[in-house]
Amino acid sequence: MVDALCRQASRLNIHTRYLHGSIVAYAERLLATVDAPLSRTLFCCTGTEANELALRIARTATGGTGIIVTDYSYHGNSQALAEVTTGLPVSEPFAAHARAITLPDPYHRAPGMSAEDHVAAHVDQFRQMLASFHDNGVKPAALLFDTIFSTEGLIDVPVDYVRQIVDLTREAGALVIADEVQPGFGRMGDHFWGYKRYGIIPDIVTLGKPMGNGHPVSAVITRPDLADPFGEQSLYFNTFAGNPVSAEVAAAVLDVIEQEGLIDRAAVTGNHLKDGLRHLAGRHAAIGDVRGRGLFTAIELVADRESKAPHPAAGAIVNAMRDEGVLMSRTGPANNVLKIRPPLAFGIDEAEVLLTALDAVLTRMGHRNV
Ligand SMILES: Cc1ncc(COP(=O)(O)O)c(C=O)c1O
Known part of the structure; x- marks a missing residue:
């Protein structure tokens, strides 16, 4: 290019x-x-x-x-x-x-x-x-x-x-x-x-x-x-x-x-990422929902899964992820949906970096485990 x-x-x-x-x-x-x-x-x-x-x-x-x-x-x-x-x-x-x-x-x-x-x-x-x-x-x-x-x-x-x-x-x-x-x-x-x-x-x-x-x-x-x-x-x-x-x-x-077959790659990497995030949801109660398509993934962070009330620390999590070297943002009416839109060059290795960093951040920030 x-x-x-x-x-x-x-x-x-x-x-x-x-x-x-x-x-x-x-x-x-x-x-x-x-x-x-x-x-x-x-x-x-x-x-x-x-x-x-x-x-x-x-x-x-x-x-x-x-x-x-x-x-x-x-x-x-x-x-x-x-x-x-x-x-x-x-x-x-x-x-x-x-x-x-x-x-x-x-x-x-x-x-x-x-x-x-x-x-x-x-x-x-x-x-x-x-x-x-x-x-x-x-x-x-x-x-x-x-x-x-x-x-x-x-x-x-x-x-x-x-x-x-x-x-x-x-x-x-x-x-x-x-x-x-x-x-x-x-x-x-x-x-x-x-x-x-x-x-x-x-x-x-x-x-x-x-x-x-x-x-x-x-x-x-x-x-x-x-x-x-x-x-x-x-x-x-x-x-x-x-x-x-x-x-x-x-x-x-x-x-x-x-x-470079980027459309297929977006599907494969996106599915890997979402599987990994759903696995993390088994350990971190703050992850209320994981959704998205291809390389456009969202994690809705909740204060508790019953009420689905917005998690108050979504902004702090985004910043802690930045400190880990992973850039994401947040969106949605309550600004509690993590928005993950990596470049299409993002592959399985990078998805693993993201998953490891998010696991560490959620653990370190003391969010109640499931
Ligand atoms: C869905 C959507 N439409 C339009 C725009 C505007 O694009 P631009 O910032 O290039 O003017 C944006 C920018 O974020 C967007 O997200």
Whole structure:
């Protein structure tokens, strides 16, 4: 990737007003990874820009303004996205044209409630939310969701729920935007894109973070019937987006994913890690739940397994892990879900380092053993 960057940077870099072979070649490779009829891509530099552009396309296509997000989500740092953010502190009030839906969370399902009833109750809430748009004279434009529900706490949202709310969104005349900024490019270990798990084809997909492996490049992928009318009405120009250097870097990322079999590797390493964490849960009562897909793993830390109340020392555990040389973060409404998203080069040996360090930290911090 670094070679590709240096090679192209020493040859030529231009903005995208001029078409360049590297950009076209990369666009074609990228589009080969998604499902028909997704066949147009627009390049940006950050996930925020990609989501902003996706909202503009959705609003242009639907004539609506309403945005549905999931509660405790994050999609970017612009004003339009801050106004729909409940996952991080923001100074902007939550927008009157937006709604934040509560997700079904199997780990916190009420005792005695069946999985089916749990999903049905949340689908019902979704219907009521759509009705509230109608009652307030707001036409919905888009449902925007992260397909791994990362900031929300990596909730294991039932597939059936996602399918149903996608259908309801479309019935209401709005579009479905899959935010793949965190789950995309194979991290899930089963598919290239997180949306695949739900058997849906979004109207718009937004990409970022792993696309350039640290280099700032992002994209929107959508259908021609959405992209083309938008392009006729709006001249989308972005000085740095998808320039030839970024395109060569992003192409090198695809090369590495393919050549090193990183998707399979994410599955194998992720399963090893989760098995190890479940084993640790047998010794440390603070580990309430272990979940995730591929190399995106979450550990919900609880004060006690009965009440599932948030563990108060999650932040201290993250810092103690940093002192052991293992970087992780925390997320979720109560900030008690450890979020483990290593680089895809992470292998079994590194997973073992993590497991040993976590075992030592939990033991040292004196968390009640099971
Ligand atoms: C799901 C999701 N979408 C969008 C963004 C915004 O991306 P960026 O920071 O590149 O603007 C983030 C960043 O953390 C994210 O997690």
